[in-house]
Amino acid sequence: MSAKYHRITKQLGFSYFFMILTFLIGPFLIFLLTRTLSVKEFGIYSLLASTVAIFTVILDLGFHKYIVTKLSGLNYLKGIKHFFSLLTLELGFLVVLFVVLFLSPLYGWLLEFLKLSSYETEFQLCLTIIFLGVIFRFFVSYLKARKKIELQSFYSFFHTSFWVLILISFYLIKNQMSLLTVVSIWLVGVVITVLLLTFFSLRKEIIIFLFKIKKIDTSIMKKGLVFSLPLIPVFVASYIIEFADRYMLNSYMDAEKVGFYALSYSLVWVIISFSAVIHNVLYVHAANAWNQKKNHHTLFNAMFKYDLMFVLPAIVGLFVMREQVITLISGPNYLIGASTIGILILSPLFVSLATLFQNNLLLRSKTKTMAIIYIFGAVLNILLNMFLIPKYGIDGAAISTTISYFLMLFMSYVVSRKQILWNYGFLKIFRIIFASAFMGVIVYSINPQIYLTKIITIVVGVVVYVVLLFLFRVFSKKEYSIMNHFLPKFLKLK
Structure with missing residues (x-):
């Protein structure tokens, strides 16, 4: 029991370390945006960021909660099968949703509703951020379920802060910045984060699934939906x-x-x-x-x-x-x-x-x-x-x-x-x-x-x-x- 609490304390320490780093970097983002963008542009950024936050959570269908709650303590191979079965369902859902969005009037209606018609390029970049953000939530939820809290804390910090460091560096070099620049650099940071997480921390699980397990389980998808859909x-x-x-x-x-x-x-x-x-x-x-x-x-x-x-x-x-x-x-x-x-x-x-x-x-x-x-x-x-x-x-x-x-x-x-x-x-x-x-x-x-x-x-x-x-x-x-x-x-x- 003592060893368990020592591990929990260590994980709390790691999490707070990365949270403190986020705090040290986060105010620079607000400082930079409020002093380089107009108040109106900062308001638009706030709306775009809110849209990303909302849809990133909603579109993962509540599966991140199922992964953390039900995969904790589960057998390693069973956990991998559960994870990739749910991930397959999620990817299929996202692809269909985005195809329908762009091929139907929904896209134009959404722009008008959010009053973002003048910022269509920024909005499109944010849609890509949303897609990758959902995948990122799946990945870090799996790390969390396997009690790899230190890794999960690191990647969460990297996801929220790495692009801010790029943005600060860009401003120091160019001494100017537009809203489009902010959103573009945000997307670059998210892409790099997802690629690093996939290659360095989930490569083994991907190989096991592709070459050993080789199939998804629709019954797992059903259980996941029964648990998660009320969370939407x-x-x-x-x-x-x-x-x-x-x-x-x-x-x-x-x-x-x-x-x-x-x-x-x-x-x-x-x-x-x-x-x-x-x-x-x-x-x-x-x-x-x-x-x-x-x-x-x-x-x-x-x-x-x-x-x-x-x-x-x-x-x-x-x-x-x-x-x-x-x-x-x-x-x-x-x-x-x-x-x-x-x-x-x-x-x-x-x-x-x-x-x-x-x-x-x-x-x-x-x-x-x-x-x-x-x-x-x-x-x-x-x-x-x-x-x-x-x-x-x-x-x-x-x-x-x-x-x-x-x-x-x-x-x-x-x-x-x-x-x-x-x-x-x-x-x-x-x-x-x-x-x-x-x-x-x-x-x-x-x-x-x-x-x-x-x-x-x-x-x-x-x-x-x-x-x-x-x-x-x-x-x-x-x-x-x-x-x-x-x-x-x-x-x-x-």
């Missing part, structure tokens, strides 16, 4: 909640307002990355424990505790420094979004805790229940946006999003509350809240105004919070033991 409305609804406000802002107002909102939303949603890493690593182990009839409650307690431990201080820190962070990254022109951040700020907590309870539903194959929750959230979000955006603008969109996520958390909790055993002595919820609040007071009192002091204040906030966690004895003896395994002798914890 989940993903559709999820992205309606996340991105419909941008399309509706563009419809009711203009692309400039989308740009303001997109920046605020992106800054708040960085916090979700902390939670995503935790669920990314721990869920696959929880699924393995569930499939092998072992105790999975310990891992759900760990998800809950570490969600709070990482998400709460990030929420407090961004809230008290929201204006400083906006001017640090994008300049004073985007300060209109400070109030939007204040409204959205609790959404990452609602989402991370809702995901925790929904992971429990996934283990029990209650995907239809998840669909009901998400459809409710999406319908509510659209209705609220229709009333609030015309009256309150980007703040109205933020209110709609926050209310929708809170009610979805409540519904997820109600259907799962009796299925998870909580160990409150391990969770230490109030101590984490106090540590986050004290850190926030200290950061607020500093009130930095120039670039260097803003960065220093963020570092000070992190250090203060970590010290408070130890002073408040948030960690258990087992957690100290795991930490000591990775620390040099002179830093051993007692």
